[in-house]
Amino acid sequence: MAKSLILCTFFLSLLGPSVVHARWDCSFPKKDINTSKCIGKKVHLTFDDGPHPTYTPKILESLKNPHKVPATFFVTTANLDKSNNQKRMELVRKIQESREHVLATHGHEHIAHDTRIIGGEHRESFDASESLADIQASTAWLDRATGGAFSKKDNRLIRFPYARGITPSPIELNEIKRREGMSRQAGRDDYILHHSAAMRNAASEGYSHVGWNHDSEDSTGRYNESNQDIYVDNFLKNLCNSSHRHIISLLHDIQRVNVLPSKENSRKTVLDEVIMKAKCLGVEFVGIREILNKDLPLNVYTDIEKVVADETQDALTALIDTLPNSGEAPVKVCPCEVEISSQSGGCISDYNGAYYENCKGSTSICYQGKWYAKSALENPMKIDDVRVASACGFKQSRTCYSSSTKKEYGQCEGESSVCFDGRWHSRQGLSRAKDMDELVIASTCGIRQVR
């Protein structure tokens, strides 16, 4: 018996390196791994933030030999806009042309497509129009690298940087609800489908969003040669112990830990080791389409078809709409008799953490090229309020007749007029006032933004 086992092992070793490559010693310690939960799990690997000129080729090699593990590469296209980008462009083309892998976008710049708050502080993020421009720029770069092949494919995929736009933290969701005038009861899914400007932009450009439900933690900066075994152990533990049966795993092809030589087989990488050990545990690596057609939560997969294209109403618009006699009068500004002193000095936006000059405080609103305090704009005075009307310098004559005061007023804007900041405005016009946080509008205020 013992003799035949030895012979058998001997003949197996004669079969050559291809068989040896495909095997891994499955007797590794499995402490803390719930091995019974591993069996039958279907996993798809995704790589963000690349391509990297030296790591990405190694990762492609690990995926290919001998495993043939399919993966999705969410490319940060600003990487293609660097000097010496030929190598990176080639890698993008190679991924696009490969049968197993999927080329997808991670946006052009690596900036959040919605509110991002870390430790109570707002971090740099795109507003709605910047989000759209970034998605379009990224598509253009991927088309440039692939000779237009990228855009020709259906079911294109995007992953927003940090998944913001899809996966807000609780504190971010509260901020978004406040900003969007959403109800307090609204949850994350309501935000994703109805209020995420980022998701609407992505859908309008033909993209579905893919998040993840397993994080390799390769981007934490914790792992290197000295503790790569802990990386592998944690990867497998979190994968197997997950309550999800279908898993989209988050990795980064710019993270060196994945391409370090394995301590157990120096001809192989850490990524090889992860794949082989996961296979030992009964995990199956599958293509992304096999996962996406499963019942995944919205933050893991937002199908383009599910996104509802409705405009959200901001709180100010809602308020203005409640005012009586809201008419269609064109915006026309009367000369001001009350000069509002322009206040200099800057402020930091609550929303995006950016610094602005020439605003009027953190609650500023930009309207018709001037900064106003939001609270003031929310309380425009009605034409019928004589006290304030005088601040508009009207001449009481013949133009407008107020039904409440039963008086006539001059220099007003018709029956939908409101007096604000010493000028007559139509309510309609005021409703278009914009938050300082909208950079597009801020520029009409002549602000200089200092980051």
Ligand SMILES: [Zn+2]
């Ligand atoms: Zn990223």
